[in-house]
Amino acid sequence: MMAKEIPYKIYLDESEMPTAWYNLRADMKNKPAPLLNPATGQPCTAADLAPVFCEELVKQELDDTTPYFEIPQEIRDFYKMYRPSPLVRAYCLEKKLGTPAKIYYKFEGNNTSGSHKLNSAIAQAYYAKQQGLKGVTTETGAGQWGTALSMACSYFDLDCKVFMVKVSYEQKPFRREVMRTYGASVTPSPSMETAVGRKILEEHPGTTGSLGCAISEAVEKATTSEGYRYVLGSVLNQVLLHQSVIGLETKAALDKYGIKADIIIGCAGGGSNLGGLIAPFMGEKLRGEADYRIIAVEPASCPSLTRGKYAYDFCDTGKVCPLAKMYTLGCDFIPAPNHAGGLRYHGMSSTLSQLYADGLMEATSVTQTKVFEAAEYFARVEGILPAPESSHAIRVAIDEALKCKETGEEKTIVFGLTGTGYFDMVAYEKYNDGKMSDYIPTDEELAESFKKLPQGF
């Protein structure tokens, strides 16, 4: 292929956008371990999951052999409102770093939800609508997922009930208002609307809530309301499937210009962004067609891959969801305050966990102040104010580019810039004021948490 001049931003034409999601599990020799029903200890069946999730999504969740799922036309039309997202050549960053490395980032922040979460939210809302449901319930912490789901439900005229961790509800009123503007009802959790909420409020009247509690309320609300189901924004296989659109577009854009990536970097909380970004590249690697260094970046305060146990654990703190085999810090592990709310999850997608266990990808952890240092540097050079989550990937991309500067290697680095930091200015303020602190859990704390992992699975 003739070398073409590479623009600052590579946009695919609408005709080049993916028409099917890629199911990475189909190419895995070692399949991710199945979800287990905690009551029976047996793998979850479609019937087990049907009261909680939409039918079509249950199928996607359990299917580890079909390589491609066609993207329904209505979802493709919605994607066209904010996709394809640009693959940006970071010319200014390269120049500022003085590195021979070539740096690209896939920028998912140019939509009102401010992140990649919308890719799966619209799919989940679509299938709920197809099933004739009235609405869906979910929980949200930092608020990106709740915002994305509100937008998706508004588009399909579905009711959207969001249980928002009370402390976030109070501290992030602007996120809450975006959701309300899209017609969602936002309830601070714990609430009096559910039995589990009332019980918690009775036992702990002053509690500011937790993600685990909000999940429990959302699941209860879905399973006890006629015509509702529960939806989740990360961790699950179905979410990684939808998010493969990120990787497919990235690969198509690279291929269009004859670019071969050497290193692919993504931040990892529950794994939705990383799993989506790497999907087609990992597929090539699994099929022996190409090789890539793939690096997951997690916060040092919540290091599930780098310091967790690979074991069956509950997906939620409330222990109402199935068990998943994954790298986990224990579902009772409460990460120290870390402003990357989207990465404060005790576990990791079971697909990514299996790939990591099989040595197919690397993982590294970074401390918060180092992350914000990279975030600010990037903002000033590339113009985009990144989300704290995304900045974990920026940190490692910069570090790898600096290694290239030392060695003189012209590696091609691709990283995922999942979103923008407009609603994270409290964290930036702390950094600007020099008041940000780092926290790394001790071995003793983790050992204590591991003791509570469910036994016998």
Place this chain on the structure above:
Amino acid sequence: MMAKEIPYKIYLDESEMPTAWYNLRADMKNKPAPLLNPATGQPCTAADLAPVFCEELVKQELDDTTPYFEIPQEIRDFYKMYRPSPLVRAYCLEKKLGTPAKIYYKFEGNNTSGSHKLNSAIAQAYYAKQQGLKGVTTETGAGQWGTALSMACSYFDLDCKVFMVKVSYEQKPFRREVMRTYGASVTPSPSMETAVGRKILEEHPGTTGSLGCAISEAVEKATTSEGYRYVLGSVLNQVLLHQSVIGLETKAALDKYGIKADIIIGCAGGGSNLGGLIAPFMGEKLRGEADYRIIAVEPASCPSLTRGKYAYDFCDTGKVCPLAKMYTLGCDFIPAPNHAGGLRYHGMSSTLSQLYADGLMEATSVTQTKVFEAAEYFARVEGILPAPESSHAIRVAIDEALKCKETGEEKTIVFGLTGTGYFDMVAYEKYNDGKMSDYIPTDEELAESFKKLPQGF
């Protein structure tokens, strides 16, 4: 030209981006009236303006005959980081409205400043750098201009001193933090840093500041600090010149697909967005090559075009700047609280004022609740959460599309979507809670304000 299928988003290639700004004044038979030196009553010379503005910008300000100014390569490179901006076909909005009209919007919000302001900020910072200056000063109210300038200065390693109206500084801490993240120093105004600030604080110890006061402080700081100049984000001819990039891209995108606009709509505060958007279209109209309906939309609370006087007035409340002939409500007019902070300006660009006086464009005003009704409707249908300012244009675009529904006319409507509303959620909250009120100044109030217009010019 063969009809091509029109995508949801028309992106120009980088090679199709404008290489020169278009100076609309060159094609105007009736030139905008010159700025006057208030001390002499004579037109401002380059020497009059040089202590305040950068040399090259003074040239651009005073030149009403040169039709094109080449965009320096460094600015074009910066533009490539966030431009070309998409021209979006509002398929979903058309469908929801059930209108035969074809609606397009030029979306300028996909950059961290959240608006079109960056187009001129980077140009002004560039010329300051070229002149060997240390830095620039400015004022900001809502914060979009201050953010844009902070980003631009950070890119060129210039010092950036922003005087932010104290009430905004306190109520919009997130905007402030974005500026600080880009390395700007942000001072609540009035401050003890300037003589004018100290004087105001002495006379009114509890004041929360005003834009007029912040301008006075910024100008004093620039003219009394070695190596500094003052920069302004709207109203001036130089700003409209830089913003012509919006209209040039819009026209190139329309031409690429053989689309002819019938109506062009933009919100108007000081005129930077409207003047930029309409520039090439108005040029065709002035040269008799094409005809368009061009509509300026202003808030009913601050209706300079629709209810102001066409007269010489001060550009700033502090009366430190030159006099401009424009539609004005009087420089002492304080608009009632209106959440579109970017439209709360007592006057209007003298170029746009002249065009309006010559009957070459229309103007209309809309009330705040009607604007937010349109904003929410648009957000839910098109996904983008619009800035209150931009939503003035949305309101009128929707109204025109509904007229087409009645008449069955397939008009092509193009409007400017200048920015996003992520930092305006307090206003959306008021709307969501049904607590938003409208205010329209009475004829008596305006008559009182007109009495204070400077006499004898």
